Amino acid sequence: MRKNTLSRFGPWIVVGLMIWGGSGAVAGAASLAAAVRPPADLTLCGEPVPWELADVRERFELEMLLSLDNRTQVVLWLKRAARYLPYITAELEKAGLPDDLKYLPIVESALRPHAGSRRGAMGYWQFMAGSGRNHGLTVDRFIDERRDLQASTAAALQYLQSLHEQFGSWTLALAAYNMGRNGLAAEMLEQESNNYYQLYLPLETQRFVFRMLAVKLIVGNPVAYGFDLAPEDLYPPRRFDTATIVLAREVPIRLVAEAAGTYFKRIKDLNPALRGHYLQEGRYDLHLPEGAADGFGERLRQVMAEDATKRPQRIYVVQPGDSLSVIAERFDLPLPALLIWNRIDLNKPIHPGDRLVLYPRWDDAGAAQWPADTFEEMED
Template identity: 55%
Template structure:
């Protein structure tokens, strides 16, 4: 009797499992469509791959191996590839428009992926910063402001215009977009020296620094993934992509240094939104000068008037909140006295915490409970 009962239970379990499999078959089939393709299948590349219209010689085994290596590395870091895709809808339209107006190939936009993954604040150990990873001297050479108050390498519009000019000059000098990309990575003088030394003018046949040898293939990997995401297992829906930033631009005349909080209040928004829309602005203050700023698209008219009024009130308030350093004071003791963070004193007064203060120095302090914690 017990054996019959066990057999019945086993048959019932098998029947239940079969029913579940039948019911889930459509879902499994749908999941199969969404599955990540085998890596070997992903490496079966189209021999017509090109960069800026220049064919990539994939029939050369060594070139194919280099291409496969970089594509595998990009596909292995799938989290990053997803972010490439999601950010592309936010930044590519502006980059594409600027490349098109200059008559440059659309493929150049993928250089920004290889350089910064489309992030404005990314920096390199060597000092390159921004979407296109300009070094300070190169940035200034192409008209970008790089100083303590503003760093236009972080501005999408300004840095892309500089990149457009640089790409144009590099292509004119080397006569090849693949060599222009190599020069962008390693510097034109270094590339010219290798061409003269090796007697070769093909990127694919030149022995270059290892990073530069990989560089173009990293760009091509980004191109393959972003133009054929489904082939590589990235089944994106329209809602998955980040929307473009919506903003208006205003002309601002700032007659003396002021807090960016004043700018934010004039735009009827907050400090963070102004910083996000204008990543080139550094720190908490806006230096005297004339600016074209991005503000939320629903900013009402009268921005300059509101800014002038806000700056006057902010300036008056600062004059009313001066603390004169006494003998025996230090920044820590002053912070405790007014019950404010030490870092806030640093921001309000733009001072280095390592620099000594002296009796008679004048510090701006907003005491706790004064109704403001703004710089």
């Protein structure tokens, strides 16, 4: 029994013993203290860290200790970094911006496209909706480019460059990125200081640059901190083809997936900016599985034409006393399906005379099945 437990949790126990064990807590504490000891020549975006200031080392060590304590999160940073940082690094180089900025989306979102904050920030770079729109991102009911790596990276680099031009240092630019340029400018004016490390700012912003420093050290040299991942442990960059299409009407994403020879989730994963279950009319540069772009437009037209006969719909005319849940029960359909098909919110009222799109369930032979007593309020 003990052997099985050790075989299951062995690597984590070894790490724990290395830090806290050995001849006792003193040896473990000494090892941990050495691990978080700051390099004297540490810089961020080429700007030195002023270790001579009283609290700077303490603030730095706090973020190092918190990061190293969350080893699961660090492993995920490293795995995702292999997927996303090569692209971000290349874009930084093209823009002539410091390479250290590649660590910002790790701090902001742990490199997760759907990461969201309580304040409404979203995506790899954690743009608020208004800030995203101000920097050219589409953010609406159907598209949220804050979740698109290419679009959001371009917007973030533009924003960071403008912040650096305004404040004259990268530490201040990063502080402004976190708390807003107007808020930082007000604090600098009131406190009569242009030194990030000496400013009293919102607590999250006071920690922000130190989180960047901790991520830089750990991700930049993971083996030094006990993270020795093999190449096969890392997540490879996503590979895809891109197809440009122009839609004259709304199209279900399930049909896009069918035309691409894949499944709904794959299309959503490759195109995280897409919201909901439908593409609206307009132009799209869709990421598709490798090899699926050739002839995609023609295949999509074909599956759209076939869908009308393969998946017959009916229109239900809402009757007095109806509710969405009553209609779903009557037609033996999941309530969420009604919301998806009709693009409505559960809390939105329906009224007599409204028309709802319904699709049938299917029997084992693949035939559409409608409840027998429901046709009097339905239209083809």
